[in-house]
Amino acid sequence: MKKNTLLLLIAHGSRKAQANEEVRQLAQQLENLRREKVIACFLEHGAPSISEGIDLAIQESPESILALPYFLTAGRHVQEDLQSILEEKARAHPGTPIRLAPYLGSHPQLATLLAQIAEENL
């Protein structure tokens, strides 16, 4: 495992403050699991923005940044917006590699998790 990777949990963001707070709590849980810094950031309707989140990440002087898109489907946001924001920030910070993980909804374990939720609620 590479050390000192900072994780950026990127969510769409909601006008409901409570929904954004859920994402921040999830980031905290992920930080506890990974024992590495995790910063939650938002495409819209939440702070920090993705750009601000990367600036905050850079201030932590990580060896690299791994962006985890907290999105379920490959809409315009995942396919275009995230990619272009991350590329722009990577050019601004050439010393810190910024990588983009596949979005949550594309992971094969998701069907298994839904099956588990079904089982727990029968």
Place this chain on the structure above:
Amino acid sequence: MKKNTLLLLIAHGSRKAQANEEVRQLAQQLENLRREKVIACFLEHGAPSISEGIDLAIQESPESILALPYFLTAGRHVQEDLQSILEEKARAHPGTPIRLAPYLGSHPQLATLLAQIAEENL
């Protein structure tokens, strides 16, 4: 395990057909895992709608219907819209219990799955 529960995978829906197709493929994977019928339906921008999805489900004569909200955060959609649509359909079909599972984003395993995605992309 109760037999003959039909699962309804409820997604927000997208104007991008491909994003809705992803949800339908996930419903198929879930059906393969559960060996029970799964119907994907959409709150907006996709067919069938939730109401139409429940009508399709009723035609299969299940003992009960379990709705799985494929949503990440408790925005207005999960808190109000789904609840009211399901209650209305339950009144229209009193012979078939319709239950609403917690939305995907509220499941404690989600942080573990994100940690796994991070690990796979380090």
